Amino acid sequence: MGSFVLRRILYAIPALIAVSLISFLVIAVPPGDYVDRLAETNAAKGDIMPIAEQEALRQAYGLDQPLMVQYWNWISAVVARGDFGYSFSYNLPVKDVIWPRLGLTVVLSIASLLFIWVAAIPVGIYSAVRRYSAGDYLFTFLGFLGLAIPNFLLALAAMYIAFAWFGHNVGGLFSPEFVEAPWSWARVLDLLNHLWLPMIVLGTAGTASVIRVIRANLLDELHKPYVTAARAKGMGEFGLLMKYPVRHALNPFVSGQNDIFVDIVSGGTIVAIVMGLQTTGPILLEALRTQDMYMAASFILMLSVLVVIGTLLSDVLLAWLDPRIRHQQG
């Protein structure tokens, strides 16, 4: 087991290097940089920025150097000192902005994942055991609907319902008085109070697909001879179901968790922008619009790292569940 985990960690390293390169290039390669955008917005205000001043700014920010040098300076500082560079538009080191935001992204993503499990596993088991019942049809229909509604539309609809029916102005993860406050119990409670709506919105699509996976796999297992044998020995239906076929059906479910986690992190960006959450999404979009290079690259990098770590965890979990996987991969 130990060597398997070690091997997986080694596999993750080239992925991380590639991810860092891509996040940087996506931001840096397109024409125009932050100074151009700054000059544009200033010009729109009637304040022309002299070329010499633009060049001086470029030099100060290191934007005049070749791309690869810029990349190397950035990534070596990230790895060596946890220094993500400087945010031009915030006038702050990126790391001061990124950690609290990333923390909340992790909290929201994990909450959505837990919601998916809690909602989807029992429903999937029910749908398989009571196949073609009214409940099964209802859940199948809701599942398809959950897959078809775009995340941001669901977010809008949820906010509309909360606003029009309950008079809540839902937006953000905190009440106004807690946004800038230091962490305290009251702030945690306030967060939990706001977290459930984005959690459900983000979890819907995943819930739908997990229900389908569990239902399909459990249906394959339910009529296998070992189930008949256990039943013939007089085992109770519920204990039998939980002890044998459900455990079998959970393996493909666990291996699918990785894709679902990627979707949560990825879709979380848009939901956060629409709902105005204090996670990575809104800042990333703003940074991309203003070409705040290090800020945008660092956010994409850290989101991808989050996903790579998620993949690693789900691989390890699967290997722990299923010895065949531990041994087969050399």
Place this chain on the structure above:
Amino acid sequence: MSTIAEPTEIAAKPQKGRGYDGHWTLVWQKFRRHRLGVAGGIVVILAYLVAAIPEFLAPVTLEAYNPAYSYAPPQALHWGRDDGEGWRFGPHVYAYTTEIDYNSGRRLFATDPETPINVGLFVEGEPYRLLGFIPTNRHLFGPVEVGQPFYIAGADRLGRDILSRTIYGARISMTIGLVGVALSLVLGILIGGVSGLVGGVTDNLIQRLIEFVQSVPSIPLWIGLAAAIPQSVPPLQVYFLITIILSVLGWTSLARVVRGRFLAMRSEDFVKAARLDGCGPVRIIFRHMLPSFLSHIIAVVSLAIPGMILAETALSYLGIGLRTPIVSWGVLLQEAQNVRTIASAPWLLLPGGAVIIAVLALNFLGDGLRDAADPYSD
């Protein structure tokens, strides 16, 4: 003359769907049994029909606006009225009476039962060219008298008809999925084909690449790439750039399927036979292998289109995808930017309903096709 046994007794009657029919007949027979798939297919065909002739189906043109009807609520359609001598058929809507609320600065609309606006089928309206070349001015339905207010699904900020705009939006939203998937398909067949045919180290490398692309969070990257398109790029080019951006990350699942089929088929007897007959690799691929997994590819393609539609809608909604004057469902949803606007004009979400219906229908169709793609199992 000697008697010969009746031939009918010897030759078994060919059974329908039991190995005597061609591949596509079997696929069709299996698909027909998947009711949701068939229903989805019908809706998809209708949606593409709407995308082909929006000028005819929409009551007014894309440009029609009237600030006097800003945020006008939907009118109810009445099928007839009682004129004293009994009920008479005659569909109509009622005109609005407006009043300005000086506290909120908004217009308040009420319907005026005194002034009915008659509605008819095949009415005359703005002239246009059907399918781009047939000049006409007939619209499927609309007010009998040109220019009367007719907002059966409400109006937006500038008093434009939401229904007409949603109908026009189908053109871009439905085709961007097709164009994007076509690009992904080319990439997927090329890369997946090489991976499955060459095998060995190449296959291993391509598999790692696919795993990597699939593990990158796609939406932040899409946002990153889309935000890099300068504001000065003309709309049509933006359309193509967006499809390219969508397919850069979208080809992987297609490549996986193609590779899987190639691997499975490489050792099949009929491929071996073709090779022993001296067919070149190109002929083997296109003449022998491709026809037998074409149905799988069609199924995967129809399942990939909804993802593209959803992605385009999301990007356009955020203001970094398509933009006006191009009208897609995502661009239309930009009007519904905050909760207060939606609370006062929920009909702005109608294009979202169109997205959901299109995506649902494509998913059902894809599910049916996937089941039918392999008609020999079961």
